[in-house]
Amino acid sequence: MIDKTIDSAAQAVSCIGDGAVVMIGGFGEVGSPVELIHALIDQGTRDLTAINNNTGNGEVGLAALIGNGQVAKMICSYPRSSHSKVFPELYRAGEIELELVPQGTLAERIRAGGAGIPAFFTPTAVGTPLAEGKEVRELEGRTYVMEPWLKADFALVKCDSADRMGNLTYHQTARNFAPLMCMAAATTIVQACRVVEAGAIDPEHVVTPGIFVDRIVEVAEPVQESRLIAEGRSYP
Amino acid sequence: MSADSRKPTGWSREQMAARAARDIPEGSYVNLGIGIPELVARFVPEGREFIYHTENGLLGMGPPPAAGEEEPELINAGKKPVTIVPGASFFHHADSFAMIRGGHIDVCVLGAMQVSAEGDLANWSTGRPGAIPAVGGAMDLVAGVETIFVITQHTTKTGEPKLVERCSFPLTGKGVVSRIFTDLAVVDVTPAGFRLSELAPGVTEAEVREKSGAPLQPIR
Numbered sequence: 097m098i099d100k101t102i103d104s105a106a107q108a109v110s111c112i113g114d115g116a117v118v119m120i121g122g123f124g125e126v127g128s129p130v131e132l133i134h135a136l137i138d139q140g141t142r143d144l145t146a147i148n149n150n151t152g153n154g155e156v157g158l159a160a161l162i163g164n165g166q167v168a169k170m171i172c173s174y175p176r177s178s179h180s181k182v183f184p185e186l187y188r189a190g191e192i193e194l195e196l197v198p199q200g201t202l203a204e205r206i207r208a209g210g211a212g213i214p215a216f217f218t219p220t221a222v223g224t225p226l227a228e229g230k231e232v233r234e235l236e237g238r239t240y241v242m243e244p245w246l247k248a249d250f251a252l253v254k255c256d257s258a259d260r261m262g263n264l265t266y267h268q269t270a271r272n273f274a275p276l277m278c279m280a281a282a283t284t285i286v287q288a289c290r291v292v293e294a295g296a297i298d299p300e301h302v303v304t305p306g307i308f309v310d311r312i313v314e315v316a317e318p319v320q321e322s323r324l325i326a327e328g329r330s331y332p
Numbered sequence: 333m334s335a336d337s338r339k340p341t342g343w344s345r346e347q348m349a350a351r352a353a354r355d356i357p358e359g360s361y362v363n364l365g366i367g368i369p370e371l372v373a374r375f376v377p378e379g380r381e382f383i384y385h386t387e388n389g390l391l392g393m394g395p396p397p398a399a400g401e402e403e404p405e406l407i408n409a410g411k412k413p414v415t416i417v418p419g420a421s422f423f424h425h426a427d428s429f430a431m432i433r434g435g436h437i438d439v440c441v442l443g444a445m446q447v448s449a450e451g452d453l454a455n456w457s458t459g460r461p462g463a464i465p466a467v468g469g470a471m472d473l474v475a476g477v478e479t480i481f482v483i484t485q486h487t488t489k490t491g492e493p494k495l496v497e498r499c500s501f502p503l504t505g506k507g508v509v510s511r512i513f514t515d516l517a518v519v520d521v522t523p524a525g526f527r528l529s530e531l532a533p534g535v536t537e538a539e540v541r542e543k544s545g546a547p548l549q550p551i552r
Contacts, residue, residue, distance in 0.1 A: 123388045123425075124411040126404070176466040177411065184464050196465050199387065200429030200472030207426040218433065219475040223452075223506035225459075226471065268422055269389045270405040275424040303424075320404055 099260045101291055101312045105135035108285050108313040112141050112250050119206065119277040120148040120158060121253035124177065125321035127270035129254040129287045130157040132313070134331055136252070137161055143168045147206070147248060149199060149273060151175040151183035155330035157321050159183065164332075167192060171246070173199040179325055198226060203276060205246035210279025210308070215244045251281030254318065255304070258288035259295070262309030263302045271303065278308040287315045341534030342515040348483050350375035351530075352513045355481070356439050361385055363432070363473060365442040366410040368483045372441055383419075385437055387469040389428050392420025409469065432469070433476035440477040442470065444484045444512075446499040449525040449546040451509040453482065454501035467504070474505030486514035486543050493545035495519065495526060516540050524549060 102108045109132055112118065118136075122128030137160055146167045152159025161167055163182040170192060175183050186192040197205065198220050208216055217240035221227040231242040253274040255264040264286060266274060278284045291314045324331075343351060349371035356362060356372075358380045364370050373395065376382055384393040386408040393408060394415035402413035431437055446454040453474055457465040474480055484494055495512065511529070512519045517540045518530040527549035528537060541548055 124407065126388075126407050126411075174466045174468040176464050187464060188462055194465075196467060198467050198471040199425070199469040200433055200476075203425035203429050204433075220433065220472045222475065224471060224503045226467065266422075268403065268405040269386075269407055271422055271424050272389050273425050276426050322404075 100262045100306070100309060101260055101314070103313070105131045105287065105313050105315065106138060108132065108287075108311045109135045109139060109252070111283060112136060112139070114141055115143045116141065116249040117145040117247075118147065119248040119251040119273075119281055120146055121251070121272065121274040121277055122158070123149050123269065123272040125153055125157070127254055127266070127272050127274055128157050128321060129252045130319050130321060131315045132252040132285060132287050133157050133161050137164055137166065137332055140166070142166050145169040145171065147171040147246065147277075149173050149202065150177060151180055153177060153179035153321050154325035155182060156319075156324045157331070160331040162186065162192065169193040169195065171195045171197060171202070173197055173202050196226065201243050202246070203273065205243055206273065206276040206280045209245040209247035210276060213245060215242050217242055246280060248277070248281040249283065251277040251284040252287075253277055253284065254287050256289050257292050257297055258286055258290075258309070258312045259292050259297055259306070260312075261294050262286070262304075262306030262312060263297050264288070264304035264309060265297055265301060266303055275304045278304045283310045284308055285311045285313075287313050287318065289316060289318065290314065341532065343532040344515070346371055346375070347532075348513050348515060351518065352441055352481055352483050353377060355511065356380075356382060360438040361391070361431075361436065363387065363437050363440040363477065365440070365470070367443045369441040369443060370410065372483075385428075385431060386414070387428050387432065387473075389423050389425060390414070390416065390420060391423070391431070392417045394420075429469070429472055432472050435476060435478065437473075437477045439479045439481065440473045441481045441483055442473065444482045444494060444509075445501050446494055446496050447482055447484075447509050447512055447521070448496055448499045449521070451507045451521040452499050453480070453504045453509050454499040455504050457502050459502045470504045474508040479510055480508050482509050482512045484512065484514055486516045486540070493543055496545035516543065519548065522549070527552070
């Protein structure tokens with residue numbers, strides 16, 4: 097019987113080794129799989145390339161992973177926020193590499209990675225420093241820049257409901273990058289607010305079909321980053 | 333004449349936003365940038381309905397929630413709590429940016445560090461050493477949305493012009509801005525450069541010219 101559920105976040109991330117490329121869902125704290133990230137911190141995996149829209153907040157979740165020196169390279173669109181201090185300090189000290197990608201190009205590169213499309217042409221960033229050195233082409237009278245797909249060894253995402261087959265639903269704007277990252281990673285690891293019986297999710301309402309999901313751990317009451325930060329908490 | 337007896341001149345942040353809102357057609361799908369552009373949603377002219385897109389994955393964004401009614405997973409692109417209106421929808425990032433790059437969003441209102449006479453926009457990085465570059469969705473928006481409005485103060489806090497002959501900061505997009513709403517004036521970007529379209533109350537053409545870094549065609 098297919099059953100992708102796993103007992104703990106620690107077991108779920110145990111397959112991630114040093115040097116892995118890891119996509120991490122979330123837009124700011126919304127949709128961030130904080131418990132999976134904390135399990136990765138506990139595990140001490142190093143030299144990671146992390147792909148996320150941002151670089152985390154405070155000293156918890158993604159920011160804590162970065163602050164713990166486990167991330168060698170960050171691929172993101174917006175490494176600044178009102179509560180982001182860990183990344184800027186390491187970046188200014190030259191201790192972490194940054195690949196800055198426009199947000200829509202980041203999303204499409206991940207989608208392309210999951211869909212088996214090795215590159216595509218986009219008008220985004222033409223004429224700016226972010227297109228320098230990239231192949232350009234004139235198509236129907238407009239200039240486009242070629243962008244490569246983005247794939248990962250692992251994706252860590254948070255969802256609302258999951259069943260044992262890996263079918264997922266999301267809540268409000270927490271969906272953001274998760275469905276794309278589930279497609280683009282060799283192994284997708286999901287933390288679900290609830291695991292339900294197969295068939296309990298109406299097939300019409302499935303957002304991520306189970307084929308894109310490998311491991312599921314139930315985290316019934318996930319922490320909220322902003323609450324941890326307000327309480328002055330840091331991880332570990 | 334004492335300073336107190338002078339009439340206030342120019343537009344406030346709210347008045348700039350209200351002025352920009354007047355130029356958005358009925359039924360438009362609209363994306364609002366962070367900062368003064370966010371205020372545009374408060375000044376929809378009577379009888380018009382706009383549908384707000386926020387690139388993190390929501391169409392049909394409503395006003396900010398009352399204190400205590402925030403939902404932790406319902407935010408806008410500025411990561412602030414928002415609400416939804418009846419008829420709203422949620423979607424993932426590839427769909428959201430397909431709406432943008434695919435030309436489905438009608439109007440986008442952005443902030444600016446500099447705008448050039450050719451409509452080039454710079455609003456993501458000063459390019460200075462030690463600056464943390466952060467682009468977000470700005471380059472996708474200017475590449476994919478037909479009408480790009482800019483709302484900005486006419487000069488920087490230190491009095492440097494933001495309307496310039498050529499941007500000195502790294503570009504967000506080339507030739508993308510069509511209209512600029514500042515505290516002093518409404519300025520169009522035309523094939524012949526900047527053209528004054530409207531002056532704020534109490535502001536003279538001479539003052540706008542003096543505070544601009546490129547020539548302005550007179551009001552038609």
